[in-house]
Amino acid sequence: MLSQTEIDGFTAPDGPAEAVIDARDVQLVFETNDGPVQALKDINLTIEKGEFVSFIGPSGCGKTTFLRAVAGLEKPTGGTLMVNGMTPDEARRARAYGYVFQAAGLYPWRSIARNVRLPLEIMGYSKADQESRVKKVLQLVDLEGFERKYPWQLSGGMQQRASIARALAFDAEILLMDEPFGALDEIVRDHLNEQLLALWARTEKTIGFVTHSIPEAVYLSTKIVVMSPRPGRISDVILNTLPKERPLDIRDTPEFLEIAHRVREGLRAGHAYD
Numbered sequence: 001m002l003s004q005t006e007i008d009g010f011t012a013p014d015g016p017a018e019a020v021i022d023a024r025d026v027q028l029v030f031e032t033n034d035g036p037v038q039a040l041k042d043i044n045l046t047i048e049k050g051e052f053v054s055f056i057g058p059s060g061c062g063k064t065t066f067l068r069a070v071a072g073l074e075k076p077t078g079g080t081l082m083v084n085g086m087t088p089d090e091a092r093r094a095r096a097y098g099y100v101f102q103a104a105g106l107y108p109w110r111s112i113a114r115n116v117r118l119p120l121e122i123m124g125y126s127k128a129d130q131e132s133r134v135k136k137v138l139q140l141v142d143l144e145g146f147e148r149k150y151p152w153q154l155s156g157g158m159q160q161r162a163s164i165a166r167a168l169a170f171d172a173e174i175l176l177m178d179e180p181f182g183a184l185d186e187i188v189r190d191h192l193n194e195q196l197l198a199l200w201a202r203t204e205k206t207i208g209f210v211t212h213s214i215p216e217a218v219y220l221s222t223k224i225v226v227m228s229p230r231p232g233r234i235s236d237v238i239l240n241t242l243p244k245e246r247p248l249d250i251r252d253t254p255e256f257l258e259i260a261h262r263v264r265e266g267l268r269a270g271h272a273y274d
């Protein structure tokens with residue numbers, strides 16, 4: 001397991017100019033009936049513009065809590081967390097991010113186009129702007145022609161793509177994704193992984209992505225954050241040296257397997273505390 005100093009080595013002391021997410025000594029303690037639960041302890045992490053960062057670790061290590069803290073949905077109890085140079089709350093109000101959950105969460109009584117349009121309606125975009133944005137993001141996720149369908153008429157993978165389109169509709173710079181493909185079978189997941197990489201390359205978004213899958217984390221990311229539980233903390237940060245162009249069979253290469261091995265070792269080190 002890495003020492004805290006080695007882990008801290010991945011964050012620049014003064015923060016790079018392009019830091020989109022900057023966490024310094026972030027702590028988050030939930031007060032529960034059974035006493036305090038330290039969900040995040042000493043989180044130091046810098047995510048730069050255009051990075052694809054995966055968070056991986058066993059259940060309860062704080063992956064979702066960290067993402068929710070970035071989104072301004074949980075408040076750290078210590079340290080500083082900045083998003084685009086603002087507090088998470090300010091960034092949320094400035095609509096700095098789109099959020100994608102494990103369940104697609106589409107409204108069954110709205111068509112796909114009207115689901116994607118919903119945040120735009122709430123934000124008061126003009127009708128014409130709504131139309132053109134919905135068209136553009138449905139193209140981005142390969143769902144052209146499905147505008148008038150209802151969620152139940154689409155496969156699980158297509159529903160998840162619609163939910164990604166909805167998160168992209170208002171062109172937030174950051175996309176936060178909490179196990180978006182966790183409930184899908186492996187072949188569909190492979191396909192969505194490929195599409196997500198292509199989408200990321202085209203849009204240059206900054207992506208924070210929670211997963212339980214080592215191959216998914218290695219295939220998608222520029223940086224992999226390995227976390228361990230009780231208290232939730234970072235046990236390793238792995239910079240991914242694979243090229244940006246990643247056909248699926250890159251997963252059989254020695255370079256890929258070596259990075260996957262390091263992630264596995266990081267996860268094992270975290271488990272040794274149990």
Ligand SMILES: Nc1ncnc2c1ncn2[C@@H]1O[C@H](COP(=O)(O)OP(=O)(O)OP(=O)(O)O)[C@@H](O)[C@H]1O
Pocket residue numbers: 030031032037038039057058059060061062063064065066232
């Ligand atoms: N609202 C809350 N109130 C009290 N405790 C909470 C709350 N949310 C999370 N926790 C606790 O904080 C810790 C971290 O939870 P979190 O959901 O962030 O973990 P996770 O790594 O995302 O887990 P999983 O992989 O199961 O989704 C856990 O011990 C959890 O029980």
